Amino acid sequence: MRLWMVPKTKIGRGAKRGARVEVGGGDAKEKENAWGQEAVRLLDMAVIIAGAARREERGEELVGALQNYVEEQELDPGPPRKKRRRGEEDSAFPMTEGKNVPEIRKPIPTVSNMSTASFEKHLKTGSPLVIRDALTHWPALHERPWKNPEYLLKRTFGGRRLIPVEIGRSYTDEGWGQKIVTFREFMDGCLLHGLPDEPDGKAAPSSSLGYLAQHDLFTQIPSLRNDIYIPDYCYTDPPPPSSGTPLASQPPTPQHDEPMLHAWLGPAGPVSPLHPDTYYNVLCQVVGKKYVRLYAPTESEKVYPKGVEGGGIDMSNTSEVDVEDVDPVRFPLFEKAEYVECILKAGECLYIPVGWWHYVRSLTVSFSVSFWWN
Template structure:
């Protein structure tokens, strides 16, 4: 079988990366001791021993790609033990770099360690790719894993995991390669994967249909299958719906000038602009129409059948005891935490008088893909949304505390929020103005003004982490919607009584709604159904 043009481009990209890494390392080793600036911004800061070790692995990978154009392919030149040793050395380099991540606050971590992790990951990806069933223009390589029918799912998962860890853990650092190289590799790998699924040739990544319909065939997350894919959407069922008591002002899509006027001429000059729900301003987003995020089949198609890694929060709320974070495949996230809420195209009926009943306790811990820069990791999904024009206006500073204001952003900060019913973001405030876009499902949001900050009872430093932007008050517990977490005695009766007297506004966001949250406003967010939102921070 002849490799596709996309596969050929991917092999060429890998060959260039191995050559570049070797040349960069060789240049650093021959240049002598670096100055401080060079140390901070290049691999030189990792020391000559590690640079030399990385260089030797780059030579091995480079030579393997060079052998594609000779009569001796890499599998003939290297024994299985030699191949295993190269992979172990690359894993060792990445592990050494990763230990340095714990020695610094991430923003202070020298870039050299992040680049070292990224370059080791790139070489591992390139070397693993070589030992997949099809190599460049050449046919089946005898003795490799898998079969001519296709690349084993585990191999594809390993390729994806290697680069995803470089993105999530190391920020895909490196000026010459880094994120640009990884994004391009994922793009080419995905195109080859799609070609194979259509029978157009390319690297054979087989996704054989399982015997029964489910979200993924195993923990590796192969994704939805067969005819059931076309009928599945995320359920709109809401196990619990809080009442809206003090509705936020709601308007139809505003011209930019009117939104600017809303911020410039508030009803209360001391308070500043107030929250605003804006409807029908994002109706043309592909994520709501032609590339719908409510369709799990589409989301899986953009994540290699669910094989992309994502960080999720495990637990009801990030302030609860036992809360944690975990890296899992997107397919596993859907299978384990969203799968029970799948439905057909018709919405399921909701129980009558739901708002009067406390929500049931979930059988498994709630998992939330929360405040994650998903669109940096998955550029294809970024193309499904558009930054609202409102984020390019000139908002006012914080109304009561100038110390909270941040340096001006060049571009809005985008984060994804995706989870099952019952996800909770506890009462907190942010140092930016925020436009929250609801794409899938519904969310309840309650807001308190910055003038009520004293009655929000902010936390302090906890475990060395500054939590001053988060309240001690658990809104769900105070309202009787939730059972108090184990050993939750942080908020005194006096503070709860003071909090209950604080005025607030609230709303339920529907798909296609925008919620403007001014800087400094305390807000509590609760997912009512399966929900996918995007936040845009700007100043």
């Protein structure tokens, strides 16, 4: 359980002790010009932080009414965008890959446009699977494209909406923290102006990386929810965790009538450390690319799970190992652990069985949606 030093949306992602959450300040002049920002800020803070019943619905009703009024009256559209050089377009995010693109040595099996019946049969194998051509009907990939920055700004009230953003490469790193900023600040600071590798080959400083991670963005902003559909795979009945694996000895997770949706949006660089989930997961890539590596639950001893850390925080769902920078002296068994991997591309889904350890790194600007179900 986390106190609100970490947003409520990060339950289960691992809490870094001492992590601080800040509310972005932004430019004072921009705030003065954008008269509706303070109203949006208060409403979004209530949605993100407060625990009152129906807060999401009430907050979205009020924000929607305010946005409609502004648009109908053709009032202030929000802070002006920075001028861009001639020839630059806002049609899509820059998709430059970093220098450290992994070579895929042990690929995850891949199929195209898998039927629900075939997927149900695959569930019995207990293994991951990449599924192509399952998202072709999503508006987010076509007529309402999430790869278009201007479209996302429009859906977020000219970028006024507040979002919780992780600051740093990984929640296991020193100096990691969280900040609440406007969507426009996040886009201009992290997504439109990439963080290229420095001349000496080192990556940009992790303190500059921002990541909207495991956030219930679609409850907060339902208009984006209308751009995607829950895959039929998430309405199947998966088997329980295999006997002899860590999750098999734990109490079952609460049953949910509908899959849980989480958004993941950020530049190249942010990492989700090696960890398992207690739900079955279909990770859908909408924009950009991600590198994903998975280890079966039977490999748990070899991935060195953390224990209880200072303050009594249970971090046993997170590995001690930095997958792409392994210390063989500290973790001698890790190199013997069997794994599979992939580069997940826009339009593809990755099925992650319950209890499988997975490590994820964004290779470009990336927008993903995970669907958890049981």
